Amino acid sequence: MIELQHLTKRYGGTTVVDNVSLTVEARSIAVIVGTSGSGKTTLMRMVNRLVEPTSGRVLIDGVDTATIAPFELRRRIGYAIQNHGLFPHRTVAQNIATVPALLGWDSGAIAARVNELLELFGLDPAAFAKRYPHELSGGQQQRVGVARALAAKPNLLLMDEPFGALDPIVRTKAQEDLKAIQRTLGTTIILVTHDMEEAISLGDRIAVMDGGRLLQYASPNEILVRPATAFVDDLIGTGDRPFRLLSLTPLAEAVEAGPAEGEPMPGDRSLRDALAELLWSKRAALPVAGADGAVIGRVTLDGLLKRAARPA
Amino acid sequence: MKLGAPLLIRIVVFLLLVLFLTRPELFAPLLEPLTQNGAPAIYNQGDLLALTLSHLRTVAVATGAAAVVAVGFAILVTRPIGAEFLPLSRSIVNIGQTFPPVAVLALAVPAVGFGEKPTLIALFLYGLLPIFENTLTGLTRLPPAVVDAANGMGMTETQRLFRVELPLAFPVILEGVRLSTVIALATATIGSTVAAKGLGEVIIAGLLSNNLAFVVQGGVIVGVLAVLLSDAFSALGDAAARRTGRVVRAEAA
Numbered sequence: 001m002i003e004l005q006h007l008t009k010r011y012g013g014t015t016v017v018d019n020v021s022l023t024v025e026a027r028s029i030a031v032i033v034g035t036s037g038s039g040k041t042t043l044m045r046m047v048n049r050l051v052e053p054t055s056g057r058v059l060i061d062g063v064d065t066a067t068i069a070p071f072e073l074r075r076r077i078g079y080a081i082q083n084h085g086l087f088p089h090r091t092v093a094q095n096i097a098t099v100p101a102l103l104g105w106d107s108g109a110i111a112a113r114v115n116e117l118l119e120l121f122g123l124d125p126a127a128f129a130k131r132y133p134h135e136l137s138g139g140q141q142q143r144v145g146v147a148r149a150l151a152a153k154p155n156l157l158l159m160d161e162p163f164g165a166l167d168p169i170v171r172t173k174a175q176e177d178l179k180a181i182q183r184t185l186g187t188t189i190i191l192v193t194h195d196m197e198e199a200i201s202l203g204d205r206i207a208v209m210d211g212g213r214l215l216q217y218a219s220p221n222e223i224l225v226r227p228a229t230a231f232v233d234d235l236i237g238t239g240d241r242p243f244r245l246l247s248l249t250p251l252a253e254a255v256e257a258g259p260a261e262g263e264p265m266p267g268d269r270s271l272r273d274a275l276a277e278l279l280w281s282k283r284a285a286l287p288v289a290g291a292d293g294a295v296i297g298r299v300t301l302d303g304l305l306k307r308a309a310r311p312a
Numbered sequence: 313m314k315l316g317a318p319l320l321i322r323i324v325v326f327l328l329l330v331l332f333l334t335r336p337e338l339f340a341p342l343l344e345p346l347t348q349n350g351a352p353a354i355y356n357q358g359d360l361l362a363l364t365l366s367h368l369r370t371v372a373v374a375t376g377a378a379a380v381v382a383v384g385f386a387i388l389v390t391r392p393i394g395a396e397f398l399p400l401s402r403s404i405v406n407i408g409q410t411f412p413p414v415a416v417l418a419l420a421v422p423a424v425g426f427g428e429k430p431t432l433i434a435l436f437l438y439g440l441l442p443i444f445e446n447t448l449t450g451l452t453r454l455p456p457a458v459v460d461a462a463n464g465m466g467m468t469e470t471q472r473l474f475r476v477e478l479p480l481a482f483p484v485i486l487e488g489v490r491l492s493t494v495i496a497l498a499t500a501t502i503g504s505t506v507a508a509k510g511l512g513e514v515i516i517a518g519l520l521s522n523n524l525a526f527v528v529q530g531g532v533i534v535g536v537l538a539v540l541l542s543d544a545f546s547a548l549g550d551a552a553a554r555r556t557g558r559v560v561r562a563e564a565a
Contacts, residue, residue, distance in 0.1 A: 050460070050463055050464060070466075071468050072466065073466070074464055075465070075466035076466075079461065079464030079465060081457055081464070082457070083457040084461075085455075085457035085458050085460055085461030085462075085464075086458070086461070087458060087461070087462075087475075087480075088455075088480065088556040089479045089480055089555060089556040098465050099465050099466060102466055102467065102471070132555070132556075145461075148465075158464075
């Protein structure tokens with residue numbers, strides 16, 4: 001569990017982060033979202049002491065981070081950033097091995113861990129271990145960056161706009177992969193982004209920052225349905241709100257009994273995907289398949305429209 | 313920067329230089345037209361090879377010392393602890409550069425006597441600036457994301473310096489050493505006016521006895537050495553830069 005308590009950061013007379021408190025549950029993803037200059041990155045960097053708070057403190061599992069030497073603290077916390085920050089003069093394997101090497105793991109353990117991570121991220125060790133970062137595509141560099149951040153099995157991972165430099169298709173894939181990996185490893189993630197769409201699709205909880213203040217810290221559903229201020233409302237974008245609300249719920253949770261024509265859609269897809277498919281194919285209902293592929297029911301256009309409306 | 317000359321030409325030039333230094337008499341017919349009144353065509357007051365090696369040694373010692381001091385200074389002033397000294401160290405190094413080498417020799421001789429020492433001092437002072445400036449550039453223009461990642465991974469200051477900053481700045485530092493070496497090779501010739509062993513002796517002897525052949529052979533040896541050494545440093549720097557993917561990207565752009 002990560003507790004930020006009354007964190008404030010001032011540079012000269014400017015307050016960049018203003019008395020922010022929030023708690024991130026273990027094994028969950030907290031997304032800090034805001035415009036540039038909102039203090040979101042500064043807030044995140046205070047967790048691993050890349051920025052020292054002017055006042056307030058950070059507790060990780062009850063331990064005040066101010067009592068741990070910064071470099072030791074950072075070796076325990078994964079760190080992945082926009083433009084990946086891979087060391088250009090080191091191979092993929094050496095990059096991933098950075099923190100284990102700093103921690104003094106023996107070379108056999110390091111090599112095993114590097115292979116394990118490359119496979120986890122879908123990069124064939126034989127083909128990629130000895131390459132240099134400039135020989136990889138943007139998506140591959142980003143994956144190596146996250147693999148490097150996870151190398152020493154940290155319980156907490158900080159990510160600053162990790163998908164910012166990727167094109168939309170690669171970005172969606174990278175987000176899905178991150179979610180899957182997070183579920184497998186149970187890592188706590190604090191992720192900073194300016195993209196509300198990304199925040200909604202990744203976050204268990206979303207912290208909305210503006211002008212150094214925390215405006216709202218709540219679940220995606222809560223943020224969409226009950227935005228705390230006009231600024232949060234703006235950030236969501238009124239035009240997209242019903243669709244974002246639908247995107248939060250998997251099909252399996254909205255299944256109704258009844259027949260439907262056509263190809264079934266897997267139950268782990270979102271209601272938004274189903275709505276798009278219904279509109280596009282001019283159907284009123286479509287069948288939903290369970291994990292085993294068998295049809296478990298249907299979703300209807302009417303049912304989806306009800307779910308997309310503002311809750312009473 | 314690079315002479316487009318292929319490797320083969322450089323090898324031939326190098327072999328010709330070695331042949332000239334070991335068997336200069338073979339080249340006598342070539343240089344004879346430059347002499348008057350039956351003066352010798354080949355320098356006869358000392359061994360050309362020994363003078364060349366001594367010249368190179370002077371350059372290597374002075375530039376080596378300049379590199380150690382300049383890189384050390386640049387590292388110091390780019391750390392938080394030494395940042396205050398950045399302007400001061402820039403001035404010191406700049407002063408070293410503005411002093412004419414002849415003035416340094418003239419001032420150094422009364423202090424340390426004739427011979428190699430005043431030349432070493434002059435070359436050392438002259439070599440500082442290019443290496444210092446290049447090291448500063450290399451250490452301050454690192455990709456910010458890479459430095460941030462190094463900090464975020466939990467590297468200490470020292471680990472970041474040796475594992476990330478210096479390796480990435482190395483091609484730029486090497487470029488500074490290349491410049492200093494070339495300057496020192498040329499400047500070392502005036503060391504012979506204060507009795508340092510070097511190729512300046514050949515040139516000065518030629519000027520004193522009005523023997524153009526001596527002047528030409530001294531000058532050509534220094535020139536060829538400068539070109540070959542400069543090329544070697546460039547090749548080394550390019551190889552190092554290519555490993556970090558920088559040159560590859562520049563070519564692709």
